Amino acid sequence: xxxxxxxxxxxxxxxxxxxxxxxxxxxxxxxxxxxxxxxVELCDEVIAFDDEIDRRYHQLEKVVEELLAQxxxxxxxxxxxxxxxxxxxxxxxxxxxxxxxxxxxKVAADLEPGSELxxxxxxxxxxxxxxxxxxxxxxxxxxxxxxxxLPDLDDLIDRVNRQVAGNVLAMAHAPGTQEWGxxxxxxxxxxxxIGDNAxxxxxxxxxxxxxxxxxxxxxxx
Amino acid sequence: MSTELDxxxxxxEGDAAPEIEIDSRRMGELAGASASDVRSREAVFRIEExxxxxxxxxxxxxxxxxxxxxxxxxxxxxxxxxxxxxxRCLNRxxxxxxxxxxxxxxxxxxxxxxxxxxxxxxVRRRIGMVFQKPNPFPKSIYDNIAFGxxxxxxxxxxxxxxxxxxxxxxxxxxxxxxxxxNALGLSGGQQQRLCIARAIAVEPxxxxxDEPASAxxxxxxxxxxxxxxxxxxxxxxAIVTHNMQQAARVADMTAFFSVEVQDDGKARHGxxxxxxxxxxxxxxxxxxxxxDYVTGRFG
Numbered sequence: 001x002x003x004x005x006x007x008x009x010x011x012x013x014x015x016x017x018x019x020x021x022x023x024x025x026x027x028x029x030x031x032x033x034x035x036x037x038x039x040v041e042l043c044d045e046v047i048a049f050d051d052e053i054d055r056r057y058h059q060l061e062k063v064v065e066e067l068l069a070q071x072x073x074x075x076x077x078x079x080x081x082x083x084x085x086x087x088x089x090x091x092x093x094x095x096x097x098x099x100x101x102x103x104x105x106k107v108a109a110d111l112e113p114g115s116e117l118x119x120x121x122x123x124x125x126x127x128x129x130x131x132x133x134x135x136x137x138x139x140x141x142x143x144x145x146x147x148x149x150l151p152d153l154d155d156l157i158d159r160v161n162r163q164v165a166g167n168v169l170a171m172a173h174a175p176g177t178q179e180w181g182x183x184x185x186x187x188x189x190x191x192x193x194i195g196d197n198a199x200x201x202x203x204x205x206x207x208x209x210x211x212x213x214x215x216x217x218x219x220x221x
Numbered sequence: 222m223s224t225e226l227d228x229x230x231x232x233x234e235g236d237a238a239p240e241i242e243i244d245s246r247r248m249g250e251l252a253g254a255s256a257s258d259v260r261s262r263e264a265v266f267r268i269e270e271x272x273x274x275x276x277x278x279x280x281x282x283x284x285x286x287x288x289x290x291x292x293x294x295x296x297x298x299x300x301x302x303x304x305x306x307x308x309r310c311l312n313r314x315x316x317x318x319x320x321x322x323x324x325x326x327x328x329x330x331x332x333x334x335x336x337x338x339x340x341x342x343x344v345r346r347r348i349g350m351v352f353q354k355p356n357p358f359p360k361s362i363y364d365n366i367a368f369g370x371x372x373x374x375x376x377x378x379x380x381x382x383x384x385x386x387x388x389x390x391x392x393x394x395x396x397x398x399x400x401x402x403n404a405l406g407l408s409g410g411q412q413q414r415l416c417i418a419r420a421i422a423v424e425p426x427x428x429x430x431d432e433p434a435s436a437x438x439x440x441x442x443x444x445x446x447x448x449x450x451x452x453x454x455x456x457x458x459a460i461v462t463h464n465m466q467q468a469a470r471v472a473d474m475t476a477f478f479s480v481e482v483q484d485d486g487k488a489r490h491g492x493x494x495x496x497x498x499x500x501x502x503x504x505x506x507x508x509x510x511x512x513d514y515v516t517g518r519f520g
Contacts (some may be wrong), residue, residue, distance in 0.1 A: 002518055002519065003516075003517045003518060006517070007518075024353055072466055073516075074465075074469070074503045074504070074515050074516060075503060075504060075505060075506055075512050075514065075515050075516050076505075076512060077516050078503075078504065079504070127361070132235075210506065211505030213503075
């Protein structure tokens, strides 16, 4: 195999992406734990941890820039580099969503949480984490079929998300809980976005393998 | 001048494109080609099962492809893959090699280029060639251009013709004050543009280029590449290049040739592996061998 150094750089870039994925997942888990346990300290940790995600993202972006400038990648190499860059942006956004969840949890910390909604959000969060895991693994394994399972999982998150507003309206009898619930509408939206990001990463797997970009699901989903 | 090879005027904005027969055996001629797709344009060359041997040694085996009008078609591949042999068949340059044998068919605007009534000299007027090493005549810049037209009896307005082609080859501004000076005093890049000007001075239909920029520095190379983009408005261009990025930059279509080892494990010959839109070849080639070559994993 020729171009040994180049191949090593590509392998290292992909390893960096998987590490970025791990730290992004750590942020989501942290944010969800903080929500579940109303842990303000953990919220602060999640917020501070975003700098680490951003640092890794920018480092990866720099490597991509250098590879494009120095190696003239084409064909599957070019698709890999483009896909890694796309995925890195999605992971960085997942980090940002986690920060928003942590901030809202903090803001609502003095209010009375609704246990049923906490449960629903926790379930959404678990599904979102599972989706990001599947998205990263299927990218690494070049497993398009597994990546294509993501929209179905996303539907489950979307379904719970659509019920959140109704749940909050039903809290009218307890104004403190309802104010908390209003914050949680945005939290649900953040989790739903994490699911969307995971689907986007799955689409990059299909692009990498097939050379054609197609959205897995149309905008009506 | 009337010959066996009369062809319609070449002009990108010219007459409506003639209908093209679709031959399913041809690579790259696929359903879904859009109107802007060069594959929908007339095939200037239709090459059928072309094989070339030098003595008993097979150099190129069974190549079938079309070369489209007002497009740049690049031929890439490792040394010995037959790409130069291939384009030399397009203007019968292989005729000059005593033991070269050409089998199969080269149709040029539907006429068999190797038919007995075809004059090789007329072929080379219609189908000009630019070589790797600039090869101006040891004469003045003016005479380098004027020589071909004079020989062909195109003597009317010769001065205007010289100026026009030098402008066309993006060389006029650099040489207009020294047309009487020896062409060998020009830089390598200028000499190569002079050779391109010389090729177009006799009003060809096709320009073949065999590694036209490989002996030039990067700036001269860029000028030649800009010129190729410009020239394809009026001419059909086929270019052999070792520089894959050059093919990616200038060509509409790219053909990848490779070396095939014969059953005895010794004899090797060139084959066409993949022929498609350049964008396809460099983003998502269909054949693993093309992928390995363009990504540099070859060998």
